[in-house]
Amino acid sequence: MARKDRLFALMQLLRSGRVIRAEDLAARLGVSLRTIYRDMDVLIDSGVPIEGARGLGYRATEDLALPPLTLSLTELEALHLGLAAVGAGADAELSAAAESLSAKIDAALPQDRQSPPAGFGHAIGPFAEAPEAHAWLPQIRAALRARQKLRAAWEGGADTLRPLKIAYWGRVWVLTAWAEEAAAFLELRVDRLTHLRALPELFVDEEGKRLTDFTPP
Structure with missing residues (x-):
């Protein structure tokens, strides 16, 4: 299984909100415990809302979503697409502005994540092709x-x-x-x-x- 597919599979397994031991995740995906630890670090560093620790287990917390009274799903989609396009552009000033705006959006997202803001608009990390x-x-x-x-x-x-x-x-x-x-x-x-x-x-x-x-x- 390719790493990106494995990371997505991990996200799907954790969506139930239940705490799942790393050993059980490794068994489900047929990989080593060390691989699970590395993959969880990648997901957390990428801003996926996961909490837990080695030896205790992991669970997904709250979905990444802005307050519904602030932005509709279509507005969120438009914002994500715009920031992804601007952030990938050649204009350094606009790219920096997109990164700054992305950080502000991250600050408004649920605060139960254990990692710093990871750039909502740029879809960074293992899912950079998501746009x-x-x-x-x-x-x-x-x-x-x-x-x-x-x-x-x-x-x-x-x-x-x-x-x-x-x-x-x-x-x-x-x-x-x-x-x-x-x-x-x-x-x-x-x-x-x-x-x-x-x-x-x-x-x-x-x-x-x-x-x-x-x-x-």
């Missing part, structure tokens, strides 16, 4: 509103999806969907999509395929 997800977000949002099926492809797979939820967690966008050919729920990193097409077919809630039927790993 690529923004190319797919308009289609996904439209499909969610219309309850429209999507044909999606990603590295290692493809399926017809019933989009159920889009969430921003740990600096990556994650789509929760019912995959019709796999007959199972999927959680897909949006930045890993290679193809996405809206289908003319709509869907309605069916028992066993609803978001309320989904249990995160």
Whole structure:
């Protein structure tokens, strides 16, 4: 398993909020205890809201989200995209301003993290490619509103999806969907999509395929 995939898998395992021992994480992912310790340090240093310590266990705390009365999800998306684009630009002054604004946003995020602000707008650390997800977000949002099926492809797979939820967690966008050919729920990193097409077919809630039927790993 590639390191970025392993880091994402760790984030998914910790989302339940339960304290999980490093030994159990290592067993689930088939890696050494030392690898888990290194990976947890990387995630914490990247600003992912995780608390814990070696020998005790780890758990995710609060999702990275600005107060809902301050910014809507669409506004947060626009802000993230803008800061990511400006921060990666060649204009040193604007890049510095984007970094400063990013730090101010980090200061407004939940204060239970154990690491310094890590630059919200720049999607730094192990998920630096995450801004690529923004190319797919308009289609996904439209499909969610219309309850429209999507044909999606990603590295290692493809399926017809019933989009159920889009969430921003740990600096990556994650789509929760019912995959019709796999007959199972999927959680897909949006930045890993290679193809996405809206289908003319709509869907309605069916028992066993609803978001309320989904249990995160």
